[in-house]
Amino acid sequence: MRKQPKQHRANQMIALLLEATALEIADRGLDRLTTNHVAQRAGVSIGSLYQYFANKEMLVDALLMQKAERLMGVVHERLPPLLGGDIATVTRAVLLGIFEQVAGDPTQRELLRHWQRLNAAPVFQTLERQMTELCRQYLMRHVDEYRIENLPALLFVLINAVQYTTARYLVEERSLLGRDEVIEALVRMVEALCQPTAQQAVKRGG
Incomplete structure (x- = not known):
């Protein structure tokens, strides 16, 4: 399979993380939102999250x-x-x-x-x-x-x-x-x- 362009992969990751953030906020409320919860919900490592977003x-x-x-x-x-x-x-x-x-x-x-x-x-x-x-x-x-x-x-x-x-x-x-x-x-x-x-x-x- 042909390798996808980096920009496309980045956009996919950002979309995944934002979807996970939205679900976490809906379930837990804004005050209980953490980057660890978002990473777990998205199924990625916390390090991967921090490549795109420095904090919650x-x-x-x-x-x-x-x-x-x-x-x-x-x-x-x-x-x-x-x-x-x-x-x-x-x-x-x-x-x-x-x-x-x-x-x-x-x-x-x-x-x-x-x-x-x-x-x-x-x-x-x-x-x-x-x-x-x-x-x-x-x-x-x-x-x-x-x-x-x-x-x-x-x-x-x-x-x-x-x-x-x-x-x-x-x-x-x-x-x-x-x-x-x-x-x-x-x-x-x-x-x-x-x-x-x-x-x-x-x-x-x-």
Whole structure:
């Protein structure tokens, strides 16, 4: 059998270690995570793990970024078919996808519970950049439908408000609010900030 390229083997090892890290966090919780447990779960030596990650913090940082990429994958999957739709429909569909993704991933929920003490800033910044670009594309496509005076400022407020509200809600153990209530409140906020033009308002009013 032909020998696989080193880069391919490295990528396989990293994927294996991150999967093992995710499973350990889901089973034991973040505070009980150790590199020894990860190596055992992955079926590799601790020395092999340290060739790729110097400590458990680096493992968690890489896992955080991987989870962010998967969240964006949900957004990229849901958004394109809806680009021609109204802003409420688009916002609702994207938020529902994000909430469902996190709800079905115990590792992601555990990471969110501790995001304030993790190195989460690069992850939030990555999400903000990507979501800003997607929202910009949507609003530019509907430029005649909304009165946007300062697009950069609007997107900064929208993305961060949605991002941190969503994260805050998802870490609650027993929230007094239901998921749909939070999503609808965010949808209404987005609608309010993206004021329709007079022509579009009349059109919506029938």
